Amino acid sequence: MKKKSFAVIGAGRFGENLALSLSEMGHDVLVFDADEKKVQELSYQVTHAVQGDSTNEETLKTLGITNFDVVVVAIGVDLQASILTSLILKDLGVKYIIAKAQNALHGKVLEKIGVDRVVFPEKDMGIRIARQLAAYNVLDCIDLSPDYSVTEFIAPKKMEGKSLGELGLRARYGINVIAIRSGEKINISPLADYMISKGDLLIALGENKVMEKLIREQN
Numbered sequence: 398m399k400k401k402s403f404a405v406i407g408a409g410r411f412g413e414n415l416a417l418s419l420s421e422m423g424h425d426v427l428v429f430d431a432d433e434k435k436v437q438e439l440s441y442q443v444t445h446a447v448q449g450d451s452t453n454e455e456t457l458k459t460l461g462i463t464n465f466d467v468v469v470v471a472i473g474v475d476l477q478a479s480i481l482t483s484l485i486l487k488d489l490g491v492k493y494i495i496a497k498a499q500n501a502l503h504g505k506v507l508e509k510i511g512v513d514r515v516v517f518p519e520k521d522m523g524i525r526i527a528r529q530l531a532a533y534n535v536l537d538c539i540d541l542s543p544d545y546s547v548t549e550f551i552a553p554k555k556m557e558g559k560s561l562g563e564l565g566l567r568a569r570y571g572i573n574v575i576a577i578r579s580g581e582k583i584n585i586s587p588l589a590d591y592m593i594s595k596g597d598l599l600i601a602l603g604e605n606k607v608m609e610k611l612i613r614e615q616n
C-alpha cells in the first residue's frame with residue numbers, strides 16, 4: 398500500500414477516529430484542531446498535531462496544507478467554520494478535499510464550494526448497517542455522537558402487531574427506523590404501515606436516552 402499524507406481538520410469523534418485509523422494504517426497524518434487539549438492528547442498517536450484556527454488562511458498556508466494528498470474537514474457543529482475552512486482550502490488549491498456535512502443543506506453548500514467528497518457520517522452509517530444486516534452480521538449499537546446512536550434491538554412485546562405509524566416512533570420519539578429484519582427478509586426504509594411481528598429486529602437512529610426509555614417501556 399502506498400503511503401499517503403492526510404490532514405484532518407477538527408478532531409471531534411469523527412475526525413479523531415479517522416485520524417487514528419489512518420495513522421494505524423501507516424499513513425502520515427496531521428491533526429489540526431482549535432482545542433489545545435485534544436491536540437496534546439493526539440500528538441503521540443499521529444505524525445503531527447497542531448493547534449490553531451482553520452479559518453485563518455495564513456495558518457493553513459504555513460502548515461503547507463497544499464502538500465497533503467487529502468485534507469478532511471471534520472468540523473460539524475460550527476457550520477461557518479466548516480464552510481469557511483473548505484472555501485479557503487479550495488482557494489489554496491488543495492488536491493482533494495473531503496468534508497463532513499451535518500445535514501443536506503450543509504452538504505449542498507460544501508458541494509457548491511467544490512469539495513471533492515461530502516460525507517454524511519450518520520446517513521452513511523445507516524446504509525452500512527442495513528448492508529451488514531443483510532449479510533446477517535450481528536449488530537449492537539454504533540455511536541454517532543455522545544447522545545445519538547444507531548441501535549439494533551428486537552421489537553419489544555408491546556410493539557408486536559402494531560405499525561410504525563401507530564407507534565409514532567418518528568413523530569413522538571424522533572426515532573427513525575432505518576431497517577427491519579424479519580426472519581430472513583430485510584426491509585430497508587420501512588414505511589409507516591409496516592406491521593411489526595414478533596422477533597423483528599429493528600435498526601433505529603435516535604437519541605440514546607429516548608431510545609432506552611422507549612425500549613424499556615415497550616417491553
Ligand code: ATP
Pocket residue numbers: 406407408409410411412429430431432435449450451452471472473474475478541542
Ligand atoms: P463529531 O460529531 O465528529 O464529534 P462534531 O460534528 O460535533 O464532531 P465539532 O464539535 O463541531 O464537530 O468540531 C469537531 C472539532 O473541530 C472540535 O474538536 C473543534 O475543536 C474543532 N474545530 C471547530 N472549529 C474549528 C476551527 N475553526 N479550527 C480548528 N478546529 C476547529
